[in-house]
Amino acid sequence: VSALPPLFGRLVIIGALGGFLWFSLLWFAGVTSAIALVNVITAIFEEDFNIVRRKGAWIAFAIVFLTGVFVNIEGAMKTKELTDYLDLADFYAGSLLLLVVALIEVIAVLWLWGISESYKEMHKGAFITVPKWYWTIVAGVIAPIYLIVMLVWFTVTGALTAAARPDNIFGWIAVVMLIAMFILGLAINKIALYRRYSREIAGGE
Known part of the structure; x- marks a missing residue:
């Protein structure tokens, strides 16, 4: 641009x-x-x-x-670093948390919910059928391993960059804000899920 x-x-x-x-x-x-x-x-x-x-x-x-x-x-x-808040927010929310959320989704959908149930849900109303072995191996095994490796590598290398270290008060505000938004988002989604799918959760469906 x-x-x-x-x-x-x-x-x-x-x-x-x-x-x-x-x-x-x-x-x-x-x-x-x-x-x-x-x-x-x-x-x-x-x-x-x-x-x-x-x-x-x-x-x-x-x-x-x-x-x-x-x-x-x-x-x-x-301030000394005019984009300290923006850099930190972009680094953690736009890069690091993408891997974290993706890993949580893979674990929740494929490991906690189950391969079979997620496979059935994925094909409801679908025109193209994905082989179950592909879904099991690629999504259930390769994807989480790849995400874990990427997360470890990104954390180790990214922690050394300037964008990962708060240099002023606004940098620390960004860290606190991101943690608060992450916790708030989890809480809101948990409450929403339990209210919408209370019967399914209670029945173990």
């Missing part, structure tokens, strides 16, 4: 028009993605916690606002 402005600048009028259209579409894609993400949180509050949609939307907005406002505050204060 950073190479596009000079490119559009060389094309004069056509470049100006193309740049305007390109970055307008990019902005629109970002806004719609943000709305979609907030809508997921709003839907959880509305469907599983019986909170009015308007109120749930405000709660979701408050959560998103609190997690992102420190980027602007830090930049306005002109």
